[in-house]
Amino acid sequence: MQTDVIVIGGGHAGVEAASASARAGAKTILITHNKNTIGEMSCNPAIGGLGKGHLVREIDALGGVMGLATDMGGIQFRILNASKGPAVRGPRAQADRKLFRAAVQKIVSEIENLTVLEASAEKLIHKDNKITGVEIAGGEIISCAAVVITAGTFLNGVIHLGQKTWPAGRIDEQPSIGLANSLYSLGLRMGRLKTGTPARLNGETIDYSVCDFQPGDDNPKPFSFITKEIKNPQVPCHITWTSEKTHQIIRDNLHLAAINTGAIKGRGPRYCPSIEDKITRFADKDRHQIFIEPEGLDTNWVYPNGISTSFPEEVQDAFLRSIPGFENVEIFRWAYAIEYDFVDPTELGFDLAVRKYNGLYLAGQINGTTGYEEAGAQGLVAGLNAARFAGGQDNVIFSRANSYIGVMIDDLVTKGVSEPYRMFTSRAEYRLTLRSDNADQRLTPLGIELGILSKERVDAFNNKMAEINAAREFVQNTLTTPAQGVKLGLPVKQDGRKRNITELLALKGVEFETIADIYPQLREYTPETREQLEIDAIYSGYMARQENDIAAFNRDENLLIPKNFDYAKVGGFSIEIRDRLEKIRPATIGQAARIEGITPSAITALLAYVKRRDNKNVA
Amino acid sequence: MRTIIAPASAAVKSGVIVVRASGPNSFELLEKLSGKSTPSPRHAVLRNLFDAKGDLIDNALVIAFNAPNSFTGENVVEFHLHGGMAILKNFLETALETGLCYPANPGEFSRQAFENSRMDLTEAEAIADLIDAETNAQLKQAQKQMRGELGALAREWREEIISALSESEAYIDFPDEDLPDGLSARASSTVKNLIKSLKQHIEDSKSAQRIRDGFSIIILGEPNAGKSSLLNALARRQAAIVSSIAGTTRDVVEISLNIGGNLVFVADTAGLRETSDEIEEQGVKIALERAEHSDLRIGLAPDAASAKEIASHLAAGDILVWSKSDLQSPDYLKIDGIDEIAISTKNNSGIKELEDLILMKINTGLAPVSAPLTRARHVFAVSEAIKALEAALDAPSEALELACEDLRIAARALGEITGEVGVDDILDKIFSSFCIGK
Known part of the structure; x- marks a missing residue:
């Protein structure tokens, strides 16, 4: 068999990689152990959140799967931080696992150029440092120009449940040992991480009358820019809290937690600690909240978010029953911790290609990240670039200045990871510019240029932008003198300066409706356009500075360090600095400056050897 | 650009x-x-x-x-x-x-x-x-x-901004978490205190600039109050005249002295008096302007009437000298914050005491400031930080991200002093301070 691109893995990274690769015109094969688990949500049944929701909208702006699948499978939509400013609002949805998985599988089945193959990928075939194919169980070799590996937690995965441990990729699934060995033989730096998942409970045995009630938004807002409305019925979540008795049980049994027996070597995330971790590290907190999330519309399975653990079954049983509402709970599946191998992402370039081999791309948890959204976003970048590599085209790079995707990839390949990496809005220095509402304005033009978007998406975007652009032109060119402003009852300073509508909207206490009373044509715009005009005004005072910062940032990103640059050639580097530069091999002066411990003088010395970018494919 | x-x-x-x-x-x-x-x-x-x-x-x-x-x-x-x-x-x-x-x-x-x-x-x-x-x-x-103290201090300031920032960012990135109450109040009091100490530091740093640029003293008095005699007495005893230059007008004479190891400029002015002479009037105006910008003013008066007149040009910390004490004994005005002393250049009495007093004033005025802002670049960075911190306090509560933006701008401005920036510190602080983890 032969193809352009092989994607190994059918999780969120694999699906986006396969979709992007196929949409970029490459003949693509997705290899998975089991077709029916494509699009599985292996941890909590939710998509989005702060930073994560931004990623999903960016994936969607580039024609990806996740946003649409969430809209088709979502059963509770909520905009987080709705009371704060637009830049830090994050869309989030609870999903029905089955509906979400079905949606993903349906979308995947409809993508041209994409074949799904049920098999176990065992070995990477390469000639010197060029990837030429993948050997699957049974010995058959599929030859290809590029491979994207999205192995999730399957690389040498080991599950810990109290004292018990066994090799696994996910609960009840085999790990990928052959593939891990094959990767090890490539000589890449690798490490070990851990993560955990809580028990699954029977919702019918929970007493919700003692829990708080958390409904979704009244008007569910879709993730995808092309979804018109959410059709699923919407359901609430519930909240309960651990009790003093819970804490006592956990403290009494700490020695039994796998995390404390020395069995687990990998590092877990600080932002998603196990319950035993929370109680040890924040001893003064007398209770911790637990979100009870439904796993679907027609199932009694629920996901208690906030109490992942590695305790043995009997301790789990005891502490669960000490939680108000869970006194008589039936446990469907025990919580467990899982350790897995990852590849040090500093082995990768901005295009998520392994630098030492041609045609090898990595995406998702294998790069040390956590989360469906982080995985999906990387999958998109890796798949897109694998396809372009196979087709002999330049790579496509995302930057910190245009997307959360760019922020994440830069963090990964420049700094590496010391715990599973998760996105937060505070990671984005240009947060006011990188909003979830404008993901399409930031990225869809690139998608159009690359030819990876459907006609439906292109038309929808162009129509929307035609109105927004006309509206922006109108508000920017419609001027009011201070005298007119006062006559209209606006709090304008008498400084003789004419103000446009954006400036009027930015005045304290001035609402859109106030201005619309003066210029009624503003009422004719769609709610999306109106929202953009309002956001333009809210952030107008900060935009000039942010644009300047971005220009300076881009200046450094457009200075390329030659690919195989010999750092020994530059005199005056300390050994430490040279080691760091050789390990990360920064692609640009900007990236070099972001490496920890690199001094301004090292950067100045490097400047003598750089080339200006002529590559237009910078998103 | x-x-x-x-x-x-x-x-x-x-x-x-x-x-x-x-x-x-x-x-x-x-x-x-x-x-x-x-x-x-x-x-x-x-x-x-x-x-x-x-x-x-x-x-x-x-x-x-x-x-x-x-x-x-x-x-x-x-x-x-x-x-x-x-x-x-x-x-x-x-x-x-x-x-x-x-x-x-x-x-x-x-x-x-x-x-x-x-x-x-x-x-x-x-x-x-x-x-x-x-x-x-x-x-x-x-x-x-x-290596210096300024770097350490700038890092300390930045640390404080990061802690205020982490308290605000926690609300943004973890809206569903059970965060302690009163974080924003704590953050804003941190910011307020920081603004105060930044402003104080800019003020204090002026003495560091004095160390470099010299301490300036001006002698004020009516004609014939004995200004030149005093100047000569000081100069003679110090015997360390560095230079003697004509001032920007013919009416101000400035000499630089070494008093107690400090570079001190002493300016002798035209006599202060009502005059119809245009040139002399100009001289008086210049003397008074100059006095305002001096670090120490010494008023010289032979009698009560002229003492009252001269005292109106003095400020707290200045010295009023009763000259010609050999002729008449002084009738001290006892104004708050103004030291008075009687001298006679004729029989050389009080000169030593006056010198000691001046030296004390110089030492107070030149008190070494730890980590002074010696360069315009530093003063600019700190002023930018103050501006941004004030904007952060002003930001409306429903736009927390703007307050955070201002705090970041302030942290970056202070980071310019030492060359440090970075967001990882903020997240580290959040994770170590709050129990996050849904």
Whole structure:
């Protein structure tokens, strides 16, 4: 068999990689152990959140799967931080696992150029440092120009449940040992991480009358820019809290937690600690909240978010029953911790290609990240670039200045990871510019240029932008003198300066409706356009500075360090600095400056050897 | 592209100091400071440069270079100032206050030149040497500063902003978490306190500038109050006259003394009195203006009537001297904060006591400040931080992300002093302070 691109893995990274690769015109094969688990949500049944929701909208702006699948499978939509400013609002949805998985599988089945193959990928075939194919169980070799590996937690995965441990990729699934060995033989730096998942409970045995009630938004807002409305019925979540008795049980049994027996070597995330971790590290907190999330519309399975653990079954049983509402709970599946191998992402370039081999791309948890959204976003970048590599085209790079995707990839390949990496809005220095509402304005033009978007998406975007652009032109060119402003009852300073509508909207206490009373044509715009005009005004005072910062940032990103640059050639580097530069091999002066411990003088010395970018494919 | 400004020659006391401004606003800067149009490119012309109040900073030689025919390839103006530190400082502060330019970062001029292809990078070796040479000096300079107290203090300030920031960012990135109440109140009190200490530091740093620029004393009094005798007595006893220059008017004579190891300028003024003589009136006006900007004023009066008149020009911390105490005994005014002392230059009484008093005033005024802001660049960074912190306090509560943006701007401004930036510190702080984890 032969193809352009092989994607190994059918999780969120694999699906986006396969979709992007196929949409970029490459003949693509997705290899998975089991077709029916494509699009599985292996941890909590939710998509989005702060930073994560931004990623999903960016994936969607580039024609990806996740946003649409969430809209088709979502059963509770909520905009987080709705009371704060637009830049830090994050869309989030609870999903029905089955509906979400079905949606993903349906979308995947409809993508041209994409074949799904049920098999176990065992070995990477390469000639010197060029990837030429993948050997699957049974010995058959599929030859290809590029491979994207999205192995999730399957690389040498080991599950810990109290004292018990066994090799696994996910609960009840085999790990990928052959593939891990094959990767090890490539000589890449690798490490070990851990993560955990809580028990699954029977919702019918929970007493919700003692829990708080958390409904979704009244008007569910879709993730995808092309979804018109959410059709699923919407359901609430519930909240309960651990009790003093819970804490006592956990403290009494700490020695039994796998995390404390020395069995687990990998590092877990600080932002998603196990319950035993929370109680040890924040001893003064007398209770911790637990979100009870439904796993679907027609199932009694629920996901208690906030109490992942590695305790043995009997301790789990005891502490669960000490939680108000869970006194008589039936446990469907025990919580467990899982350790897995990852590849040090500093082995990768901005295009998520392994630098030492041609045609090898990595995406998702294998790069040390956590989360469906982080995985999906990387999958998109890796798949897109694998396809372009196979087709002999330049790579496509995302930057910190245009997307959360760019922020994440830069963090990964420049700094590496010391715990599973998760996105937060505070990671984005240009947060006011990188909003979830404008993901399409930031990225869809690139998608159009690359030819990876459907006609439906292109038309929808162009129509929307035609109105927004006309509206922006109108508000920017419609001027009011201070005298007119006062006559209209606006709090304008008498400084003789004419103000446009954006400036009027930015005045304290001035609402859109106030201005619309003066210029009624503003009422004719769609709610999306109106929202953009309002956001333009809210952030107008900060935009000039942010644009300047971005220009300076881009200046450094457009200075390329030659690919195989010999750092020994530059005199005056300390050994430490040279080691760091050789390990990360920064692609640009900007990236070099972001490496920890690199001094301004090292950067100045490097400047003598750089080339200006002529590559237009910078998103 | 921003407009940057910095001394192009070493900023030490010398005949001429060259300050270079480069970037799109540099001509506008020259026009603003000189009140005249930009001269034809590459022609040296004399221009008076004025501060924001319209006072003369210096009569300088200026040369404008138009893009791309300049060192950096941008519009460039070179200001050749007289080489006094006070002039340089006043000039840089005035230029930065216009908002037209920023202090240049180390290597930024070369950087602009490189960006505009004014440096030929194919001759890599030669250029690398050049950059290296420049860098080594800058590196040493930077290291010296980094090791110093100012670096430590700037890091401390930045730490405080990061902690306020982490408290606000936690609300943004973890809205569903059970965060402790009152975080924003805590953050805003941190910010308020920080603003106070930053402002105090700018104020205190003036004494550091005095150490470098000299402590200035002015002697005020009616004609024949004995000013010249006092000046002579001080000068004779100190026997360390560094120079004697005629002041900017014929009526102010200034000598520099070494008092207790400190550089001190003492100015003798025209007598203060009502006059119809235009030139003399001008002299009085200048003396009073000068008095206002001096670090210490010594009023000299032979009798109660003139003492009352002179005291009206003194401020707390100043000295009122009753001269000619051999002729009549003083009738002390006992004004709060003003020291009074009686002397006689004739029989040499009270001079030693007056000197001791002056020395005490100098020592108080020159009290060493830990980690002073010695450069205009530092003062600019701290002022930017203060502005941003004040904006953060002003941000509406429903736009927490704007307050955070301002805090980041402040942290970055202070980071400029030491060269540190980064978001990881914020997340570290959040995870170590709050139990996060849904």
